[in-house]
Amino acid sequence: xxxxxxxxxxxxxxxxxxxxxxxxxxxxxxxxxxxxxxxxxxxxxxxxxxxxxxxxxxxxxxxxxxxxxxxxxxxxxxxxxxxxxxxxxxxxxxxxxxxxxxxxxxxxxxxxxxxxxxxxxxxxxxxxxxxxxxxxxxxxxxxxxxxxxxxxxxxxxxxxxxxxxxxxxxxxxxxxxxxxxxxxxxxxxxxxxxxxxxxxxxxxxxxxxxxxxxxxxxxxxxxxxxxxxxxxxxxxxxxxxxxxxxxxxxxxxxxxxxxxxxxxxxxxxxxxxxxxxxxx
Amino acid sequence: xxxxxxxxxxxxxxxxxxxxxxxxxxxxxxxxxxxxxxxxxxxxxxxxxxxxxxxxxxxxxxxxxxxxxxxxxxxxxxxxxxxxxxxxxxxxxxxxxxxxxxxxxxxxxxxxxxxxxxxxxxxxxxxxxxxxxxxxxxxxxxxxxxxxxxxxxxxxxxxxxxxxxxxxxxxxxxxxxxxxxxxxxxxxxxxxxxxxxxxxxxxxxxxxxxxxxxxxxxxxxxxxxxxxxxxxxxxxxxxxxxxxxxxxxxxxxxxxxxxxxxxxxxxxxxxxxxxxxxxx
Numbered sequence: 106x107x108x109x110x111x112x113x114x115x116x117x118x119x120x121x122x123x124x125x126x127x128x129x130x131x132x133x134x135x136x137x138x139x140x141x142x143x144x145x146x147x148x149x150x151x152x153x154x155x156x157x158x159x160x161x162x163x164x165x166x167x168x169x170x171x172x173x174x175x176x177x178x179x180x181x182x183x184x185x186x187x188x189x190x191x192x193x194x195x196x197x198x199x200x201x202x203x204x205x206x207x208x209x210x211x212x213x214x215x216x217x218x219x220x221x222x223x224x225x226x227x228x229x230x231x232x233x234x235x236x237x238x239x240x241x242x243x244x245x246x247x248x249x250x251x252x253x254x255x256x257x258x259x260x261x262x263x264x265x266x267x268x269x270x271x272x273x274x275x276x277x278x279x280x281x282x283x284x285x286x287x288x289x290x291x292x293x294x295x296x297x298x299x300x301x302x303x304x305x306x307x308x309x310x311x312x313x314x315x316x317x318x319x320x321x322x323x324x325x326x327x328x329x330x331x332x333x334x335x336x337x338x339x340x341x342x343x344x345x346x347x348x349x350x351x352x353x354x355x356x357x358x359x360x361x362x363x364x365x366x367x368x369x370x371x372x373x374x375x376x377x378x379x380x381x382x383x384x385x
Numbered sequence: 386x387x388x389x390x391x392x393x394x395x396x397x398x399x400x401x402x403x404x405x406x407x408x409x410x411x412x413x414x415x416x417x418x419x420x421x422x423x424x425x426x427x428x429x430x431x432x433x434x435x436x437x438x439x440x441x442x443x444x445x446x447x448x449x450x451x452x453x454x455x456x457x458x459x460x461x462x463x464x465x466x467x468x469x470x471x472x473x474x475x476x477x478x479x480x481x482x483x484x485x486x487x488x489x490x491x492x493x494x495x496x497x498x499x500x501x502x503x504x505x506x507x508x509x510x511x512x513x514x515x516x517x518x519x520x521x522x523x524x525x526x527x528x529x530x531x532x533x534x535x536x537x538x539x540x541x542x543x544x545x546x547x548x549x550x551x552x553x554x555x556x557x558x559x560x561x562x563x564x565x566x567x568x569x570x571x572x573x574x575x576x577x578x579x580x581x582x583x584x585x586x587x588x589x590x591x592x593x594x595x596x597x598x599x600x601x602x603x604x605x606x607x608x609x610x611x612x613x614x615x616x617x618x619x620x621x622x623x624x625x626x627x628x629x630x631x632x633x634x635x636x637x638x639x640x641x642x643x644x645x646x647x648x649x650x651x652x653x654x655x656x657x658x659x660x661x662x663x664x665x
Binding site (some may be wrong): 202204209237243268270 | 551
């Protein structure tokens with residue numbers, strides 16, 4: 106596995122691969138877990154060459170968010186990425202991606218970026234779409250891989266790719282969970298044992314709502330109340346949002362008649378966790 | 386020359402060309418004149434394959450601007466493009482570029498889009514950068530060609546390409562002028578004979594400022610006053626702006642110590658003309 110830090114080295118490496126080889130790309134913020142590795146495996150199985158990026162993107166963190174505290178362990182990440190079969194690991198400094206004076210951004214406007222995480226993190230998705238666009242331009246992958254864990258990010262990036270006609274095919278991989286159901290996240294490392302234990306309510310409440318929906322309940326209010334009620338039984342849980350929206354557009358719905366996304370963000374102590382489930 | 390209206394046909398045509406051939410791309414809004422043809426010639430001389438687009442981009446016109454009135458003559462344009470050696474002419478409908486519900490845009494923020502035309506057309510460059518980004522994504526050219534006539538557009542697109550790391554090389558071609566000095570523009574067709582005659586003051590005043598600069602005058606105020614004074618002698622001229630700025634960043638300057646852009650926008654009747662000259 107080649108580790109590359111600069112854009113000039115990246116260009117040379119991509120030139121060497123040649124344009125006739127297919128490239129699968131997995132953008133990450135590092136601190137890799139089995140969710141990331143499932144993306145790398147999928148990329149490997151579908152492409153000649155697999156590129157993984159590790160870049161904790163400053164523009165998707167607002168002042169006061171956890172940019173500095175975001176967990177980092179490059180040595181461990183590079184071992185995991187290599188073991189998973191990554192061909193090229195791109196690990197740029199922020200100044201490489203955003204040269205001095207950079208002021209261009211890519212933004213998906215509208216409801217899709219204002220709901221869910223967009224409410225409490227209003228500048229987050231503008232940072233995400235800008236950096237994903239830049240990474241696509243640099244790596245020019247045939248296919249790119251994202252996890253369903255970040256459901257709104259997936260919906261927003263799908264819309265960006267469609268609206269800007271980006272020449273890349275997106276693949277979305279299912280959420281990977283711990284044995285007890287907790288969705289894997291780089292931020293799980295910050296949970297105390299007690300928080301970790303109470304955080305299970307997140308996946309459990311979403312699963313309960315799915316079971317309720319499968320039993321025939323289609324009213325969003327009933328399903329949301331079920332999730333909120335169950336999460337609220339945990340004293341350490343502070344709900345940021347619980348919502349059920351149209352799966353593709355993230356538009357509000359009252360009744361489930363097409364695939365819907367049930368999504369929640371809940372703080373346990375200083376750690377904010379997100380999880381979601383598809384109701385269809 | 387192949388004429389293509391849809392993205393699906395475009396993809397097939399580009400597939401046929403093959404990724405080993407270099408593509409030169411000339412984006413236009415049609416109503417071609419010798420300025421456009423100079424770009425096509427340059428593209429032909431540097432690439433295996435030349436693509437020209439004709440698309441009067443609605444998102445770069447504000448309500449009340451001349452979107453509907455913008456001159457169009459596709460039959461004439463296609464003859465001129467073919468005669469100039471264009472291989473593929475892309476002529477999409479707006480719904481092809483902006484499918485229903487499209488809400489993603491690319492914006493270069495900061496002074497560079499707020500000066501000059503950005504003052505009287507505050508949403509213009511956001512439309513330009515979005516459509517140029519889309520066209521680059523669709524055509525994936527090796528090189529793209531723009532005219533220095535639209536000096537601010539050139540500066541903004543250069544910045545977008547740099548900031549987003551777009552994999553395309555830009556070439557800027559000099560302004561092409563009528564024999565009497567009027568910069569070629571699709572909008573010149575709207576000028577009455579009297580307006581056409583008075584409009585010569587635009588290129589003449591810029592040339593006079595350049596001569597003054599070459600004689601040793603470096604104070605921006607003196608040079609600007611020269612241009613404004615000369616334009617003001619024409620009773621039909623209504624100045625939108627006259628300014629002299631840093632050539633690359635479009636930052637304000639008081640004294641010329643590096644290449645500078647002297648640019649003016651002036652209305653003659655209902656027609657707004659722009660012109661510029663480089664002082665170096």
